[in-house]
Amino acid sequence: MRNILFTVLFIGILSLITSPISLASKYLHKANMINLSNNAIICMHQDPDGYLWIGTYDGLNLYNGKDTYVYRFELNNKNSLCSNIIHKISDAEPGFLWISTSLGINKFSLKERKVTESYPGYMESDLVATDSSGITLAICKENWISCYTPFSDGFRDLPREGIGPQTVRTLFAGTDGYFYLLLASGILKKLTPDFSNTTFNLLSEERQFHNKPILSAFQENNHIFIVDTDNKLYRQQVDGSGKEFLFDLSGMTNKYGNIIKICTFQSNVYIVFRNGSILDLSRPKSVIDTGIGIFCLMNDKRQEILWVGTDGQGIRMFYDKPDLFGSILLKDLPINIQNPIRSLYTDNDQSLWFGTKGDGIVRIQAYDTYLNKKAIPQSAITHFTTADGLSSNRVYSFQKSEFHPCIWIGTEGPGLCYYSYKENRMKTIPQQEDTPPIRYIHSICEVNDSTLWLATTGNGLLKVTLRIDKVTPTISKIQSFPLKNRENTCKEIQSMIYDNDSTLFLGSRGGYGVISFNIFNQKYEFLQTNNLRNPAIGDVLSVCQTEDSTFYAGASSGLTRIKFKRGKIHLRQFDKSNGIANDMIHGIHEGNDSCIWLSTNKGLTKYNPRNNFFHNYHQPYFSVTEFSDDAYWKCPYSERLFFGGINGLVWVNKQAEPEYTYQPELSFFELQMDKRIFPLYKDISRNGVTVPADVQSLTIAFVAPDYINGENYEYSYQLLNYNSSWEKLQKTNKVTFMNLPHGEYLLKVRYRNDVIDSSAKEYTLPIKVLPPIYLSSLAIFTYLFIGTVLIIIAIYRIHQQILKKQKQIADKIKEKQKEKLYESKLNFFTHIAHELCTPLTLINGVENYIQAYTATSKDKTLDKYTSVLRENVEELNGLIQEILDFRKAEDAGFSHTHIRRVSVSSLLRTQFEWFYPLSEQHQIQFKINAPKELYWNTDPVYFKKILANLISNAFKYTEDGGTVRISLHEEEDFLILKVYNTGKGIKEADKQNIFDRYRILGTMDNDDNRQNTAQNGLGLFICHSLVQSLDGKIDLESKVGQYAEFTVTLPFGIVEESSDDTIDEEIPVSLPSPNTDIQEPQIPQTVQEQTENKPMILVIDDHKDIVWLITETLSSEYQVQEAYNAEEALEFLKQYTPSLIITDIMMPNIDGLELISLIKENRYTRHIPLIIVSAKISDQEQAAGLNIGADAYLTKPFSPTVLLSVVNRLMTNQRELKEYFYSPESAYQYTEGQLLHQEDKEFLDTVTAIIKENVSKEGLGPELVADALNINTRILYRRFKKISTMTPSDFIKDYRLNYAAQLLVNTNMSVQEIIYNVGISNKSYFYREFARKYNMTPKEYRTKEAKIIDS
DSSP states (O other): OHHHHHHHHHHHHHHTOOSOOSTTEEEEEEOTTOOOSOSBEEEEEEOTTSOEEEEETTEEEEEOSSOEEEEOOOTTOTTSOSOSOEEEEEEOSTTEEEEEETTEEEEEETTTTEEEEEEETOTTOOEEEEOTTOOEEEEOSTTEEEEEOTTSSSOEEEEOTTOSTTTEEEEEEOTTSOEEEEETTSEEEEEEEEOSSSSOEEEEEEEESOSSOEEEEEEETTEEEEEETTOEEEEEETTSOOOEEEEEOTTHHHHHOSEEEEEEETTEEEEEETTSEEEETTSTTOOEEOSSOEEEEEEOSSSSEEEEEEBSSOEEEEEEEOOOEEEEEGGGSSSOOOSOEEEEEEOTTSEEEEEEBSSOEEEEETGGGOTTSSSOOGGGEEEEOGGGTOSOSBEEEEEEOSSSSEEEEEESSSSEEEEETTTTEEEEEOOOTTSOOOOOEEEEEEEETTEEEEEESSSOEEEEEEEEETTEEEEEEEEEEOEEETTEEEOOEEEEEEOSSSEEEEEESTTOOEEEEETTTOOEEEOOOTTSSOGGGGSEEEEEEOTTSOEEEEETTEEEEEEEETTEEEEEEEOGGGTOSOOOOOEEEEOTTSOEEEEETTEEEEEETTTTEEEEEOTTSOSOOSEEEEEEEEOTTTOOEEEEESSEEEEEOOOOOOSOOOOOOOEEEEEEETTEEEEOOTTHHHHOEEEOTTOOEEEEEEEOOOTTTGGGOEEEEEEETTOSSOEEEETOOEEEEESOOSEEEEEEEEEESSTTOOSOOOEEEEEEEOOOGGGSHHHHHHHHHHHHHHHHHHHHHHHHHHHHHHHHHHHHHHHHHHHHHHHHHHHHHHHHHHHHHHHHHHHHHHHHHHHHHHHHHOOHHHHHHHHHHHHHHHHHHHHHHHHHHHHHHHHTOSOOOOOEEEEHHHHHHHHHHHHHHHHHHTTOEEEEEOOSSOEEEEOHHHHHHHHHHHHHHHHHTOOTTOEEEEEEEEETTEEEEEEEEESSOOOHHHHTTTTOHHHHHHTGGGOOOOTTSOOSSOHHHHHHHHHHHTTOEEEEEEETTTEEEEEEEEEOOOOOSOOOOOOOOOOOOOOOOOSOOOOOOOOOHHHHHHHHHSOEEEEEOSOHHHHHHHHHHHTTTSEEEEESSHHHHHHHHTTOOOSEEEEOSOOSSSOHHHHHHHHHHSTTTTTSOEEEEESOOSHHHHHHHHHHTOSEEEESSOOHHHHHHHHHHHHHHHHHHHHHHTSGGGGEEEETTEEEEHHHHHHHHHHHHHHHHTTTOTTOSHHHHHHHHTSOHHHHHHHHHHHOSSOHHHHHHHHHHHHHHHHHHHOOOOHHHHHHHTTOOOHHHHHHHHHHHHSSOHHHHHHHHHHHHHO
16 A cells, blocks of 8 residues: 555656645645745754754755745854855754854854854864764864864864765764764774863774675664665664665666665655655665655654755655645646636536536546546546537536436526436426526525426526426426515525425525525515624525534625524624635535535635634635635535635545644744844743833744644734733734733733634743833832932921921011001001191191281280290191101002102202201201202102201211211212211111111110201101102111211102192092981071171081181181081081081091081082091092092191181182173083084084984985075085084084994994994995094994993
8 A cells, every 4th residue: 555655656746746636645745835045955954843944055944834034144244154055954952053054064043043153164064963962073074073062162173084074974973872973884983072181082982883885874763774885775773783684776876876865754764866766665666756856855853744855846745644625627627618617516426517607517527536637638528518408508506306317407598407317418498488488597496306496596586397298307387486575576596405394595695685485385584684793694695504404694794604493593693803714605515524614705714613613725725716606515425515616626525533633832933023033932931021112013923833734723812911802813823012011911822723623722921011211110219219309308398398487477477566566656656646736736826826916016025935836836747747757658658749840959958058057056067069050850848858857867866076968969860969977877787777667666765866856767767768759769878986878869750741739549438328318408597698798617627626726717708607526517507508618537426528428419518619627648538538529628737827718719719600600601511622602502402413313314414404404505504614613514424423333332233234324325435434533443443342341
């Protein structure tokens, strides 16, 4: 049997057939998937991981069963080979290979997959051996042995006479730990490395291994094949025992060339010659020349494969593999068939029938006996076309008749065809004229001897009744069954199966899906597929029923499994996401192992319903990849499954349980991070890989090295901590991850060779993606450290801030207490000052009377007393004013300046004259230096106070006999005032507080004040406030114990346009109205008579002496009525109407401001003039009185003369107003800058009313107004010229524009609507005139006014 098998092997080699030939036989297969750098194979080697290393004439190749990697010589790369011509590949120490090239030996790392050591000069070394410890011997020079140890610096050459490449036949390391060297003389040397001395040495033992010279020798396991000079082939154990003569090779080397290799493969000894001839010693007479030059041969260490390295034809594999598939290509037929195969059938005489879509029917007799020939002989072919009786060359179905000796054939028609076995010819059944033509038959079902059911793609489902007349069938009746689904009718039925009971299952096109049809009662049902995720599943191309009554429907978008359980339909859909290579399902059949086979557009798919696994097959298993609709058949004799395609057909052989299934270990092979590639070694699954943080793309390759079925492996993976489901890679052995987040992952990979292999082993690879540098462990530690430091610092700072805050709060509380204390002092002094104003007013008034009396009496003594009284009153008044000024600066500052052009030099001289007597009294040198006439724009009152305070302060601290010097000059548009005085000076520490109000108040009691100078210490603070209000600055220069000099710098102010001392600031006052109502006064006749003589004045003050003083001042010219509180005044006003009212503010119960408010609210008393006389002298207090309705405001102490003058002015104004009211001029009104007589005002009002009534009329003009007034237009123009600055036309236009502005604000009309409503027809004219009047467009005006209203 083996001789027969090997003969077939040689036939395969000779014919270079690249696919398996026969079931369960050994053949030579071409390794099609190995893409080598060169096809001249010099040597081969298999490493401990099972990977194949291939040495060629152009580089070293690594093949792992899936991919090929090439290593070559690279210039300037120390990790590359010495040469691209590889002579020998052998094991070195564990983890390394020796690569012997034409220019040297390289040590190659399996872990790093690169050259780690290079030894040029050891050229073309075919004799290299390494023991288990890594000690290596190499023979590449005559009379030398080169030795290498892993711990040495390289090879060491040891001289050995008679040893060289020409004399040594083989060199190897034995299993006993020794090296063996067989010489051509037949001597076997046993070499032992010696490390006893400092130098390396080889101990040698020798014995005669063969008694004749040896031509060639090949070591294998523990024995050696030798061929001696007599061409005798022997096999002998290394220890010399068991010598066995095998064969006489006399003459063969001359005929077939040198012997390349002698080896044992599956217990047979094979001899391979250089020219490609192979001799199997079990069949010594059958030496066949393969026609392929052979360079090397190698036994696979893991699989039953004999690797053959050829001269230019790449690698061949000799192995035993059951043929899963068989195929016939249309191109291999002796006839020209171009159209796809659409139907298949096999009969019991091993004939294969297939129908085509346009080339008729082809029958191949004994089809499976021509598998290894290029073409099927013509004698085995029968071709049927329309010329042979077919109704059409488009053949879609076959059906073997169970009742008649024929094959029913479905074609495109017209008519039903059959093949008669009795007549051995093709025939078409004639139809009666009254029956419809039969066309497009895609499936035939024979239920009895006279009934056929036909599935067509044009007429739907047909029932054909036959009549057998003298063995010739005829059609007696044709019935059509329209299958309606709601309003639509299904007429395209692609496939059909019969359950051998009562039901036909129809596969329809066009989305109708599967239809169940009862052949007895003709009832049908469209199977519901609403729960399927893909509606295209309704386009059914094929149907199949399995042994367990499960139905499968193949559609243009996947596979549907249909199960009937307890009257319910259970559906499940499968598509690409489940592992099908292509979801266009053309055909379905069940295999003998209960697996389902599917034909698709991309090969065949095997499905295991027990575990829902899918496995796909395509090239190189067969060359037919795209299959045809409904072209499938299961042979009842061989149980083969047939599938027809566009360029041939494929059958699946009956499946047998394999005795042994090779399952290699999966290895993680390569890692690619972005563009950098790193090899992975065997132990990587324990250690894992570490990925830097900046890697974006991570690709991991893995492989299970199977050189027979490796291309059929399907891989899947799962990345724990990233995804929870298994992802199918199909036959791809690489997985890529993009931008993996940092963290630790576990990559799990598994593979399977077939759908039966459901318990796939999982292989794991730990993956650690490093965090970016800012999230690394060191960074986190740094963050924690920095964070801890920052927290400590923060806690410290917070603690410090808390302490600081506590100190600030304590200081603030202390400051508030201090401020409260000083405020109490200030309030006390201010209150005292206010209280002093009233008696001072009385003293001042009495003094005026005494002075007037003195002037008439000419009493000098009395005049002297009066003078002393006046001077003290003035000094007391000055003291009060300083206190009030200080309070004023505290509250609001001196904000109301009145800039005038004044002679500041005159003001200075006045102050000089005032203080000169004081300088004389204390013998102080008092000098001034100022221009004779120096005018400056400033506030004269403020400037005078600044002078007085600074000079007073200078005299205060100048000792007797000292100096006070004042200078005044203009410098760079600034007025410079300097006040210098000798004395104790001011300390540097006190300069910061010299203008501090608290220091001033705090040291008032300690000042040693000089008489006739300011004695309250408030002057400097007031002076500083006054200078600031004038936008100037004050500086101090001093030396302790010598002098002090104040320098005031004032800018040139802007003179106010008006000199009227009115207060512009409004202070609204809201006071509640008392219950007392002021009635219209009822004036008795006696009072009226008195009023005619003297005007009545009502004086209101709670201080009786003040009332007395005012009464004395005014009684000579006016009748004065007295009231001592507001309640009395209100009662008086109920009965009398005075001409003028004088009131105080500070009164009990109702104060003066509230009283004024009540008077002004009453329409009978609101016209009465009001004068306020009060000790409240601040600007805000005076403004409040004037704003509430007072006509004048006099502060205490007041001058009686000034009071009388103010009263006289107000009374005069009242009298003139009354005279005007009763005069003819009162008929005039002031309108738009002109005085209008009442009659003219009424005229303009009439014109305005006319315009308003006719404003929307486009014809509104002077003529219309004149007609309405019953005057002519000329008179209208003259009248307007007299009373207005505008013409009638301008007046009308102005009214229209004002009205338009009102509409813009008060309505939502559009601008166009407004133009229409104001009677203007020209839009451009309106926009131009509106912009001229309001300086903006109508839209801008509306927006602006809306904002004003909102605000």
